[in-house]
Amino acid sequence: MKISIITPIYNEEGNIKQLFDEIAIALIGYDYEIIGVNDGSSDNSDKILNNLAKTSPNIKAIHMAGNFGQTAAISCGIEHSTGDIIILIDSDLENDPSDIIKILKKMEEGYGVVSGWRKNRWGNQMITRKIPSFIANRLISRIAGLKLNDYGCTLKAYKKDIIAGVPLYGEMHRFIPAYAASRGVKVGEVEVNFRPRKSGKSNYGMWRIFKVILDLIVVKFLNKYIARPMHFFGGVGFIIFFLGVLSGVVSVALKISGIRDFVSTPLPIFTALLVMVGVQLIAMGVVAEMIMRTYFESRGKKPYQIKEKINL
Template sequence: MKATIIVPVFNEAESLPELAHRLREVLSSQNYDYEVIFINDGSCDKSREVLNNLTKEDPKVKIISFTRNFGQTSALAAGIEHASGEVIVPIDSDLENHPEDIPKMIAKLNEGYDIVAGWRINRWQNQTFTRRIPSDVASRLISFISGIRLHDHGSTLKVYRVSVLKGIRLYGDMHRFIAAYLSWHGAKIFEMPIGYTPRKFGKSNYGVNRVFKVILDLIALKFLTRYFHRPMHFFGGAGLVSIFIGCIAAMASIYYKFSTVHQKDFISTPLPMIMALFIIVGVLFILMGLLAEILVRTYHESQKKRTYEIKEKINF
């Protein structure tokens, strides 16, 4: 067996030497082969120089450098495409995940699971309120909408069988939902506690806006998974609901117009118009967003176009 470790990197030069050393120490003692693929996602610090030095020290270290920053999803997609192992292990480059957890996760995978997801059980110790709440809300939303009950959807450290990843195409910020997406398609998933250490260098880019991105991305993914081949079930249902609401509003207008008790001109106030306007505009924007998602994916599939551009590859 061979394991492929995928490490997306964006401005993490200070943490890379320690991460590479710990990965080498842990994996070299196992009875299976491995490779470590670092994806330099358009870093503008010294990450590229540090990574180049790492390839000289260890032939198992490989580098893919993007022409610019394409995001974590594209970085994972590139790593998966270039992986030669039967097991895929994404891990953060900021030292928050512990490389020492990888062997026990792979051992659990070999018990018959397709995915082993890490649960950062002590993540919120000494964490600020503004960091904890958005991440907690985002994880709960993913569980609620997807129906996949995990404690920690946001953990990058997971172990996948390469067989369940074959054919999957990643877009947008889909990296948050890979486990849920694969579970929808029948993958057997197990969640286990893993270690967590707050980052030593730099700062996290996650904030309150992450919650809104999660909601929109998950709605799009859920739609594409359920209704891509039968969109009329979705749009028709939404249309019927809209018509039903309109009928209720019409009956209310008639009631207020002709009622002897509450007689008043229903359209004399701007509130009904404002309510209708915002509901219609909101529905239209969501539907246009879903249509745009279909068009983007159709374009990529038909053109076989990647969501990233590679500048150079080392040790491949």
């Protein structure tokens, strides 16, 4: 059994060597390869990655032609992997490579996907971090249809035949377990260590949260409504209709009570308009996502371009 470790890299010059060294120590006795995908870094990550690739045939280097995002880098690594099991790990050293063995042992229990759970990630930050994280993961679990405690943990393992055919766009790499579970794959979760970043700065910002939410909507659509679009759009239409009726009831109540006349306040119409426009934009986003997927897949195009490959 061969293991492919894939790590997307973006401006991680201070972390790459230690990460690769720790992975090599953790996987002593295993047949493995490490694929570092440089996603258009502007620091010396490319040079460090090249030097590491020259020291061992187990280390593969891929340099993207620009910054295409974490999901595109992961997709690129998967397509160039040769292992039977694919393991994803962040390059910022927040994931502990020694946990790879724990994940592999869980895979031996018959799981097709195993996800890491950074249980003690936020320490005593109960109000500002733990509770919001708990709520977010419960919400995502509810919508995605698979309960996981830590959807945001990059450290995950997949059987190659499960992940190979999954099209990845946007921020969808984090939802692969839900996608796999919807197709009958057994998904497990293990507690893993979390280490605070020591070098470089985080590439995660508030904007990524909104992108994750939008991608979650698309995943839900793909898992449940792809063959029944009328159920999806009809459901949205019903919600809009219900809101319209509710707005009308409130307007009538205000009229009967003598508080406001129908034309004395634009609030009911304004609220209904905002809700309808928002829902329509989300629906349009889903349709655009499907068009984009059809375009890429029908033409065999990739959401990235490669500039250079070493040991591949």
